[in-house]
């Protein structure tokens with residue numbers, strides 16, 4: 018049972034990380050296309066030949082913003098996989114001195130700390146997306162169970178945009194928050210995994 | 220207890236957590252968050268760190284360069300470049316005593332020109348060179364030592380992920396740092412080759428001599444190396460001439476290495492998937508440390524630690540060179556047991572305000588660049604000093620028949636060469652700054 | 660002391676706003692309250708985050724007071740943007756006081772309801788600084804130009820340039836490498852990034868309405884403000900508000916000369932009359948777009964523009 022769950026979590030983490038990694042490829046392609054257009058433009062200007070039909074030959078507008086979001090997608094999508102694969106650097110200087118049982122306890126503590134961090138990040142990043150209750154506002158959760166969609170929509174922080182392209186930022190917050198939620202779920206799974214390892218016969 | 224004392228207590232707390240095997244990133248977060256809470260007396264600054272720091276660092280355009288350089292390193296590893304570099308270096312050096320090991324070091328330097336990471340350089344060169352060294356009769360100690368040391372050239376020769384991290388923490392110009400690292404990186408390569416020559420003389424059984432190749436053969440061996448040179452020229456040249464920003468240059472590097480790997484038929488879908496996964500794993504790890512470190516540094520600032528420390532050092536009569544020596548020594552000592560990136564994250568925000576105001580007869584900007592090169596070198600030694608050195612582990616794991624003790628023994632001459640180089644570079648800032656001044 | 664206020668911002672300690680405004684502010688408040696109010700200044704984002712996070716840091720109470728550009732959070736402070744429209748502001752001090760009046764009368768409750776605004780001002784006249792001379796719109800075509808906020812990057816786009824958004828500290832290296840061809844900046848800030856050594860041409864509009872400006876606010880957490888003892892809040896009120904806004908405007912304007920002097924050896928380009936008309940015409944779509952956006956946001960953009968102009972006139 019646990020093995021099947023473990024297999025499923027493993028495959029899912031890989032799928033998420035690789036899908037997010039496509040953001041890096043997109044960033045690469047956009048940058049390279051933009052550079053080529055820019056160099057061609059400069060070349061055209063140097064020979065004083067800039068026909069009107071070729072006005073689109075110029076760097077991609079807001080290229081930096083697209084690169085930022087592509088890379089950020091890859092990074093958020095990597096968090097569950099790094100968690101699952103024990104990818105976070107540890108210093109194992111005393112690992113041999115500690116002995117197997119203490120090491121398993123320490124593994125459990127590390128996973129618990131990471132799960133706590135994932136929980137804190139998830140709950141705090143939430144306020145990037147929805148403003149927190151002020152004064153006598155109902156709590157978000159209360160609004161949700163009472164089906165108060167007007168209140169929820171009102172709380173959505175949907176005003177902020179990127180500077181050049183005017184892209185709404187809330188969808189990026191939403192994606193970041195969803196991937197942080199997956200990070201939290203995987204971290205909880207890892208705590209379970211460490212507990213099992215600790216309980217297993219030596 | 221004053222806020223400042225509380226801030227100072229953050230360091231031992233962090234070390235304790237790290238030594239009981241809490242991941243470095245998690246330790247930074249934990250101490251930073253709890254420390255911020257204690258200094259502020261409420262959770263509001265802590266909540267704000269958790270709310271915005273991750274999104275902010277993950278979407279930073281200047282940090283985007285790190286995953287891109289890592290992806291470039293993945294493609295370079297798969298693109299068969301390590302093999303052609305090794306063959307070319309061997310054609311020129313193989314006939315010397317210890318020449319094959321020198322070739323491995325030379326090829327590592329070449330590989331470092333298109334790879335920003337030390338581990339990737341060590342492992343991809345190790346894959347190619349270790350079997351050849353074994354077949355040629357080199358001792359396990361020398362071959363693993365040379366490759367572990369050669370791997371550090373991946374970050375010593377630009378592009379370098381460690382320098383990117385330093386440039387962001389210390390707010391220094393990344394182009395100038397890359398330029399400055401060039402000569403010290405070449406000195407490192409030459410130093411390792413001399414070390415091998417001496418090693419082979421002192422312990423003649425540990426190395427052999429290959430056949431001498433004709434000059435037409437040597438030139439022929441250079442031919443497959445051109446993509447490496449072209450990509451290096453595009454990336455570093457592009458950054459320097461302003462054809463594109465550093466982040467854009469990294470994207471160009473990704474594209475270049477991808478095309479080479481694709482042309483060699485080594486970039487199919489599984490390879491692409493593995494490259495993306497490995498990049499995600501390493502950059503996710505690094506960025507989680509970046510965020511943890513920014514939480515920790517925010518805590519230190521709120522406890523006024525950097526300011527107070529800088530004021531403290533400004534009023535002491537200690538010789539600036541003594542302070543610098545103390546800092547470098549600290550890196551060497553910490554480096555035996557700690558991760559180099561973690562060391563840089565912990566120390567640079569404290570050290571930079573202190574060193575840039577010391578009197579070395581240089582401008583603050585020059586100090587920032589020179590100090591960056593010294594830190595790069597000192598932190599890089601940590602990758603190869605026993606007992607905890609990541610390159611040692613990677614290379615040793617690839618040569619199953621060599622006990623770790625042999626690798627520890629084989630690396631010591633290279634560590635000595637590193638320390639010698641650091642002393643030289645510290646004593647003569649002009650070595651690091653010459654090219655910057657010339658081109659700037 | 661009874662109250663400690665942490666002030667967080669993104670500028671260097673050597674900048675005009677830190678050295679000539681915040682430090683005197685700290686000293687006068689601490690003196691007037693006889694030490695019962697202590698002010699701690701945190702420059703260069705040392706408490707963490709990006710410049711765009713500052714406003715929320717004050718709103719959430721992570722810090723007590725922040726100094727920022729509302730324009731760093733595009734889309735959030737749409738009514739404020741009226742003062743950033745091209746060829747609108749023609750006097751830094753009057754513009755600063757006008758912006759304060761609008762904040763006090765309307766924006767405090769509408770846009771800045773999450774904080775208490777202590778003062779509000781605009782920076783001095785914005786100009787274009789570039790390596791290649793810019794005499795005409797054609798000279799600007801296709802050039803990568805850096806702008807601080809949405810309205811300014813929009814304007815640069817309409818003038819024919821390729822706009823790039825970029826934080827102030829990154830300007831020098833990107834200019835020296837040719838990644839950008841120039842930047843839109845007021846004189847006041849140019850010495851802090853040694854701009855005069857990086858470019859040789861300055862296209863300036865010194866008469867009549869300025870090419871552009873950007874707005875600044877000093878904002879305080881509301882709960883911290885409300886919870887201050889009455890007598891201390893009075894001391895704070897007396898030193899901030901319109902008085903401080905006017906002072907900030909004059910600090911910005913007075914430091915212009917330092918920047919101009921530093922660039923004395925460079926070429927200063929003034930647009931001739933016909934060319935200036937072309938620039939003003941080219942900026943038209945920025946107004947149209949802004950008015951459309953105002954309609955989406957539920958306010959009358961044209962009326963807001965008239966109101967801003969009237970306020971500047973009234974404060975002259």
Ligand code: NA
Pocket residue numbers: 330331332333334335336372373374375376377378379
């Ligand atoms: Na490198």
Ligand code: NA
Pocket residue numbers: 554555556557600601602603604605606607608609
């Ligand atoms: Na080490």
